[in-house]
Amino acid sequence: MFSGPILLFGGPYSNLQATEALKVEAKRLGIPADHCICTGDVVAYGADPQATVDLIRDWGVHVILGNCEQSLANDADDCGCGFEEGSACESLSEHWYQFAKSTLNKDSLDWMNGLPPMLRFTYAGQNVLVLHGGFDNINQFVFASTSKTFKRRQLGAAKADIIIGGHSGIPFTQGLKDRKIWHNAGTIGLPANDGTTDVWYSLLQKSDTGATFSHHRLAYDFSKSADRMRAKNLAEGYAQAMEKGLWPSLDILPHQERKQTGEALILPTPL
Numbered sequence: 001m002f003s004g005p006i007l008l009f010g011g012p013y014s015n016l017q018a019t020e021a022l023k024v025e026a027k028r029l030g031i032p033a034d035h036c037i038c039t040g041d042v043v044a045y046g047a048d049p050q051a052t053v054d055l056i057r058d059w060g061v062h063v064i065l066g067n068c069e070q071s072l073a074n075d076a077d078d079c080g081c082g083f084e085e086g087s088a089c090e091s092l093s094e095h096w097y098q099f100a101k102s103t104l105n106k107d108s109l110d111w112m113n114g115l116p117p118m119l120r121f122t123y124a125g126q127n128v129l130v131l132h133g134g135f136d137n138i139n140q141f142v143f144a145s146t147s148k149t150f151k152r153r154q155l156g157a158a159k160a161d162i163i164i165g166g167h168s169g170i171p172f173t174q175g176l177k178d179r180k181i182w183h184n185a186g187t188i189g190l191p192a193n194d195g196t197t198d199v200w201y202s203l204l205q206k207s208d209t210g211a212t213f214s215h216h217r218l219a220y221d222f223s224k225s226a227d228r229m230r231a232k233n234l235a236e237g238y239a240q241a242m243e244k245g246l247w248p249s250l251d252i253l254p255h256q257e258r259k260q261t262g263e264a265l266i267l268p269t270p271l
């Protein structure tokens with residue numbers, strides 16, 4: 001199914017400028033669309049839900065169903081992120097969700113409805129499973145600090161050597177016992193709460209030791225994305241997040257990731 005390097009990315013989040021920049025980056029790297037995989041949430045906080053869906057579909061990359069697509073396709077009342085009732089995340093999400101819902105055409109919703117929840121393949125002799133949140137739960141937040149026992153159980157239930165997840169928004173690659181790996185490419189629609197405006201993608205490549213991940217920053221025209229959000233009267237918190245690299249709410253973050261707020265991420269390449 002896949003021969004050369006694979007480009008992985010999460011959460012375009014209706015951020016058209018970042019998605020365009022990633023497409024240019026894939027071309028620069030010589031990675032064809034059928035070797036690019038998005039872990040879902042094509043639509044969320046940003047100003048251009050419809051144009052971002054159109055770009056992703058026109059580009060022709062693999063897309064895994066995110067909770068945002070699932071909720072929109074099912075005409076649900078909220079994004080299904082799993083935010084706690086009354087939390088800042090919940091109230092911020094109501095705003096963009098209603099905007100996206102009123103903006104997307106039926107063809108896009110039908111496309112979302114047909115997205116696969118998972119993608120399984122063999123790469124460098126290892127069983128890889130791509131999903132959105134967790135194996136049992138599409139909106140499971142899995143971070144670097146999430147317990148290794150939990151991750152190993154998920155890998156076991158999934159019968160996978162490697163799980164590539166999305167949803168939680170902060171990139172990491174974690175090696176576990178018996179050469180199992182949990183990987184998250186981060187998102188291209190919002191910075192990683194690290195005080196920089198860059199967004200993140202990753203590459204999966206074959207090496208002498210098997211499948212190898214590397215994380216990469218991507219600069220894009222964040223001012224334009226933020227300006228477009230303001231022009232559409234979307235929540236100021238996410239426009240500012242694009243400009244400052246800090247999330248408007250830390251509700252979903254565990255203690256460790258919360259503590260790293262504003263610290264520029266330095267991700268070690270390859271395991």
Ligand SMILES: [Fe+2]
Nearest residue numbers: 041066067167
């Ligand atoms: Fe999500």
